[in-house]
Amino acid sequence: MNGGFEAMQKQIWEWTGYNAMTTRTTERERSLEKDQVEVRIKSIGICGTDLHIMEGHTGFSQPPLPLGHELAGVVERIGDGVVKWKVGDRVCIDPLIGCGKCQECLVGHKHRCRESGEIGLQFPGGWQEFLVMPSTNLYKLPDSISFAEATQAETIHCCLGGVDKLTIQLGQNVSVIGDGPTGLYYVQLLKAAGAGKVSLIGMREKRLELGIRLGADAMFNLRAHAAPLAAETEDIVIDAAGTESSLRLSIELLKKGGQLLLFGLPGEPILVDIQTVVLKELTLLGSTNAPQVWLRVIEMMASGSVQVKPLITQYYEFNELDKAVEFARNEPDEVVKVIVNHK
Ligand SMILES: [Zn+2]
Ligand SMILES: [Zn+2]
Numbered sequence: 001m002n003g004g005f006e007a008m009q010k011q012i013w014e015w016t017g018y019n020a021m022t023t024r025t026t027e028r029e030r031s032l033e034k035d036q037v038e039v040r041i042k043s044i045g046i047c048g049t050d051l052h053i054m055e056g057h058t059g060f061s062q063p064p065l066p067l068g069h070e071l072a073g074v075v076e077r078i079g080d081g082v083v084k085w086k087v088g089d090r091v092c093i094d095p096l097i098g099c100g101k102c103q104e105c106l107v108g109h110k111h112r113c114r115e116s117g118e119i120g121l122q123f124p125g126g127w128q129e130f131l132v133m134p135s136t137n138l139y140k141l142p143d144s145i146s147f148a149e150a151t152q153a154e155t156i157h158c159c160l161g162g163v164d165k166l167t168i169q170l171g172q173n174v175s176v177i178g179d180g181p182t183g184l185y186y187v188q189l190l191k192a193a194g195a196g197k198v199s200l201i202g203m204r205e206k207r208l209e210l211g212i213r214l215g216a217d218a219m220f221n222l223r224a225h226a227a228p229l230a231a232e233t234e235d236i237v238i239d240a241a242g243t244e245s246s247l248r249l250s251i252e253l254l255k256k257g258g259q260l261l262l263f264g265l266p267g268e269p270i271l272v273d274i275q276t277v278v279l280k281e282l283t284l285l286g287s288t289n290a291p292q293v294w295l296r297v298i299e300m301m302a303s304g305s306v307q308v309k310p311l312i313t314q315y316y317e318f319n320e321l322d323k324a325v326e327f328a329r330n331e332p333d334e335v336v337k338v339i340v341n342h343k
Contacts, residue, residue, distance in 0.1 A: 008027060008028045008030070009025050009026070009027060009028065010025070010026060010027075010028045010128055010129040010130045011023060011024075011025055011128070011129050011318070012024060012025075012026055012127060012128040012129070013066060013067075013127040013128070013318075013321045013322065014063070014064045014065060014066050014127070015053065015054050015061075015063050015064065015065050015066070015067050016063050016064050017056075017063050018054070018056055019055060019329070020054075021054070021321075021322055021325065023321070023322070029132050031079075032077055032078070032079030032080075032132060033079055034079055034080045034081045035079060035081045035082055035134060035135050035136070036078075036079040036082070036132055036133065036134060036135065037075055037076075037077065037078050037079065037082060037085055037132070037133060037134075037138060038075075038077040038078075038130050038131070038132045039071075039073040039074065039075055039076060039091060039093065039130065039132075039133065039138070040073050040074045040075075040129065040130055040342075041071055041072075041126045041128060041129060041130065041131055041342060042073040042074060042147040042341065042342050043071070043072045043146075043148045043151050043339055043340065043341050044068045044070060044071055044126050044127065044318075044321075044339070044340040044341075045070030045071075045152060045154070045155070045337060045338070045340075046070075046324055046325055046328045046337070046338040046339075046340065047069065047070055047181075048180060048181075049069070050067045050068070050069075050120075050325065051325070051328060051329050052267070053067060053121070054067070054325070054329075057267055058121075058267070060121055060122060065124060066120070066125050066126070066127040066128050067120050067121075067125045067127055068119075068120045068125035068126035068127040068128075069095040069119055069120030069126070069154060070126075070151040070152065070154045070155060071092065071093040071095065071119070071120075071125075071126035071131070071151060071154070072090075072091065072092040072093065072141065072147040072148075072150035072151050072153075073090075073091060073093070073126075073131075073147065074088060074089065074091070075087055075089040075091060075138070076130060079135070082135045084135065085135055085138060089140060090140070090141040090143070090150075091138040091139060091140060091141055092139050092141055092150040092151070092153045092154070092298070093119065093126070093131075093133065093137055093138060093154075094137045094139065094154070094157075094291065094294055095118045095119035095120055095121070095125070095126075095137070095154060096110055096111055096116060096118050096119075096289055097110070097116060097117055097118070097119065097133070097134060097137065098110025098111070098113035098115065098116040099113050099114075102114065102115070108291055108292050109291070110291050111288055111289035111290070111291060119131070119133060119137075127321060129318070129342065139153070139294050139298055140298075141298070142298070142302045144302055145301050145302055147341070148312060148315070148339045148341060149301065149308040149312075150301075151339060152181070152185075152301075152308045152311070152337070153294065153297050153301065155181055155182060155185060156189075156300070156301070156306055156308075157289070157293050157294055158182070158263075158287070158288065158289055158290065159182055159185040159186050159189055159263075160290060160293045160296065160297055160300075161287055161288075161289060161292075161293050162238065162263050162287040162290075163186070163190065163193055164290065164293065165261065165285045165287055166236055166259055166261055166285065167259065168190070168193045168194060168195055168236065169194070169235075170194040170196070171194070171195075171196035172195055172196055172235035172236060173195075173196055173197045173199075173233055173234045173235050173236075174190050174195040174196075174197070174198050174199070174234065174235065174236040174237070174238070175198075175199045175200075175201055175229065175236075175237045175238070175250075175253055176190070176198065176199070176201065176211075176216075176237075176238045176240060177201045177202070177237065177238065177239050177240060177241050177246045177250060178201075178202060178238075178239070178240030178241035178242075178263075178264055179200060179201075179202025179204055179207035179208050179211060180202075180240065180336075181311055181336060182240045182263065182264075183200060183202060183207075183211070183238075183240045183241075184200075184210060184214055184311055184336070186238050186240060186263075187211050187214055187215055187216045188214050188215055188305070188306045188307065189306060191215040192305045192306070195236070196217075197217045197218065198215065198217050198218075199216065199217065199218040199219070199220060199228070199229060199234075200212075200216040200219045200220070201220045201222060201228050201229075201249070202220075202221065203221060203222050203223055204221075204332065204333055205221055206333065206334075206336075208220075208221055210310060210311070210336065213310065214310060227252075228249075231252050231253065232253070232254065232255045232256065232280075233253060233255065234253045234254050234255060234258060235254075235255055235258055235259070236254075236258060236259045236260075236261070237250040237253055237254050237258065237259075237260050237261070238261045238263060239260065239261065239262055239264055240263045240264050241264045242262070242263070242264020242265045242267075243264070243266060243270070244266070244270040244271055246264065247262075247266075247270065247272060251272075251273055251276050251277060251280070251282065254280060255280075256280045256281055256282075257280070257281050257282070257283075258280070258282055258283070259282070259283045259285065260282055260283065260284050260285065261285050261287060262284060262285065262286045262287070263287055308337075311336045311337045312336070312337050312338075312339050313334065313335055313336045313337060313338065314327060314334075314335065314339070315338075315339050315340075315341060316338065316339070316340045317340070317341060317342075317343065318340055318341070318342045320340075321340050324338050324340050325338075
């Protein structure tokens, strides 16, 4: 390769300890392994998970580590054996890496691989100018999807995987608890899936109002309504909050025979009224990643059936990534999704 030593350096941001991060310059990989690609990162989404990791509560990440798992960019270099990609291709990145050999990986469930991990969680993430990864972790971006929007394919893919697990019938009542980005994507996917009345339940007025603009039929602020809806009115509840009280509310709102999708992570054991789950004959479904849905997510983003732009509340430049993270942490009433762009 041409280009001097200078050109082979990259700037990175690393999580270093409790709510702390620092930036430095480090060397780029001199050469790529077979089937690897190097992506020039263009946009990064700041996720609630990044904030939880930085507090040290998740248990799956160790500092020092560049975080960042909501990523989009441009192919910069390709290793031997890579035929599907060429330099300059616009891509979004599936951060999940499996062993590629076990039964789960072979049937397309790499998120269930015992050795799997994620870019930005267990492996170095995209808080960098350049990131090397397996070429199979890329998805091509249509020109109509901006890099900033494309970062959200990762979040939306988790939500679509959840919706796929439900049996939704036209006109059914569905409540989504949690008004963060995942709740707002769930609202849109549920309407696209034919749900009838979709209610968004949360704590932040601006996000709830955005939910209405994105298609929710009703919104309830738990700061104002202790009991937002009458008990046993919902066919389906999605718990995107993952707290003891959201779970209690979910079980209360569900009709007998209803389905409960468990999506939010409590981070610690919580109490559940199992007796009521049994007596109401509820179906409980857990959901994390869904490697098989990526192409459909990009299709839905391109067609406009799921919108990202209205969720983006702040943009920062890569040099100010620390400020972006700080804002996301300290201003939850102002933030829905913070995006960091490289120049
Ligand atoms: Zn995330
Ligand atoms: Zn595997």
